[in-house]
Amino acid sequence: MRPHYIGLMSGTSTDGVDGVLVRADDAHPVSAAPSDAPGYALTLMAEASLPLPDGLRQQLLTLNTSGPDELVRSALAANALADCYAQVVHTLLDETGLRAADVRAIGAHGQTVRHKPQAGYTIQINAPARLAEHTGIAVVADFRSRDVAAGGQGAPLVPAFHAACFGLDSGRVILNLGGIANVTLLDGGVRGFDTGPANMLMDAWAQLHLGLPYDREGRWAASGRCHAGLLAALLAEPWLALPPPKSTGRDLFNLDWLHTRLDAYQTSPAAADRPRGSTAAYHPPVAPISAGDIQATLLQLTVQTICEAVHQYAPTAREVLACGGGALNPVLMDALAGALPCRLSTTADYGIPVQSVEALAFAWLAQAHVQGQATCLPAVTGASHASVAGCLYPA
Structure with a gap:
């Protein structure tokens, strides 16, 4: 046997x-x-x-x-x-x-x-x-x-497996949408790295505000609007600018991380509180952002960090194959399909359930x-x- x-x-x-x-x-x-x-x-x-x-x-x-x-x-x-x-x-x-x-x-x-x-x-x-x-x-x-x-x-541990499945010269990127997003680049060699949060922050935010383990099918995120200012503040995280090899997890991307950046963005000192003679630009306090808009912004954070990684490190990729729980989120997948520079499909299209x-x-x-x-x-x-x-x- x-x-x-x-x-x-x-x-x-x-x-x-x-x-x-x-x-x-x-x-x-x-x-x-x-x-x-x-x-x-x-x-x-x-x-x-x-x-x-x-x-x-x-x-x-x-x-x-x-x-x-x-x-x-x-x-x-x-x-x-x-x-x-x-x-x-x-x-x-x-x-x-x-x-x-x-x-x-x-x-x-x-x-x-x-x-x-x-x-x-x-x-x-x-x-x-x-x-x-x-x-x-x-x-x-x-x-x-x-x-x-x-x-x-x-980490990541699975790029060698991805290469055995899909070939070194396939021009594919394998995208795992778990709590953290990671990519395997199959372009004549085997490279791979974490790109940032995938479902982790969205799940935690849904648990906090909806009492649900996750945002089913991305419906809550779809009901909100991405807040450009907050997204820019989240994208300013220094880890995101690091070159690979790199990996991350809950040690960094957690609700404390989100609340710290949300609070810093939504509150800024009034002009009277700035040091005398300061030339720093004054930004009035930002109106509170709805929880639904924050969820939509977190989804866009996932999309943008993934797409930037593909643009920068796999510019000639012909196809991105998604797997993991996030591949079952149609709102996330639609957003990725619209932002990626190449075709998006899933591993299920090649006989491997996501x-x-x-x-x-x-x-x-x-x-x-x-x-x-x-x-x-x-x-x-x-x-x-x-x-x-x-x-x-x-x-």
């Missing part, structure tokens, strides 16, 4: 766990060889999703900032997340009729709660030993640390780890050398 792999992903949006079970051809090398058609040697056999329990989701979000008992809380959250992972694994096995012994390894990324490669660390909440114990399957986890140790960003791409990538990364193939690439992460991603926890 050909070996099987499972890929699990709970992304920055913390909405749930996506899992896939694939059949792999281990005789086919895991590589980024040019190809006009998907050539990643994985056959998708089953998909499963599980919403994260509200309590666990909130705990994971809270762990993005320091707080009391965070070591204990992170350990308990890791165990609970591993239990959710195990539930998805058992669902996949039930759907396919396979046994644990038929699966070579599980690729489980965990939940990123800190990501500061410039300080030499990245932290993913996970309990891979517990997952291996509860499933009877070896687990590959901790995919970022080796690259960070080699001086890299440890919600399954990252889970598939971690199944592929698990296979690569088992085969000893380097998938963390210096051209992507800025590391001093390529490295094999992940650590293996035997069954």
Whole structure:
């Protein structure tokens, strides 16, 4: 029997766990060889999703900032997340009729709660030993640390997988619209980097004002109008001007970041409050911006940062293939289609469901780890050398 792999992903949006079970051809090398058609040697056999329990989701979000008992809380959250992972694994096995012994390894990324490669660390909440114990399957986890140790960003992790799927000379850009947006540029080499927030800020704003986990189909954003002044203030974030390699996350783009810039934009000192002799231009206080207009502005922030990245770093791209949860947001996709310099489609047009791409990538990364193939690439992460991603926890 050909070996099987499972890929699990709970992304920055913390909405749930996506899992896939694939059949792999281990005789086919895991590589980024040019190809006009998907050539990643994985056959998708089953998909499963599980919403994260509200309590666990909130705990994971809270762990993005320091707080009391965070070591204990992170350990308990890791165990609970591993239990959710195990539930998805058992669902996949039930759907396919396979046994644990038929699966070579599980690729489980965990939940990123800190990501500061410039300080030499990245932290993913996970309990891979517990997952291996509860499933009877070896687990590959901790995919970022080796690259960070080699001086890299440890992210994004999936460009090598994208290259294996779509070919090095395809003239395509693969755009992942998760909590953070990242792009893979396939133009004769493999490059990739984060461009800024995708769904993260829009989801947080919807939760704050609508009490909903996200703005379904972008309807709330569509009801508002982008505020040009606020958009310019958000685009002034210095990180956005950094050249790749670069990566980011909730450490930077969060509600505190948004409120700080919103407050600074909406309030400016009256002329009488300026130092005597100041020649600074006077800007009267800005009228409050409606929550709906802010949502529309956040959507445009996502669009503009992505489009600027494509314009600057992939000017000859023929096609952008979107995946991730944001690819199911028609308002966001329409805005991107109108702003990008080339055709926009989705990975589903090439047979890869948009919600399954990252889970598939971690199944592929698990296979690569088992085969000893380097998938963390210096051209992507800025590391001093390529490295094999992940650590293996035997069954």
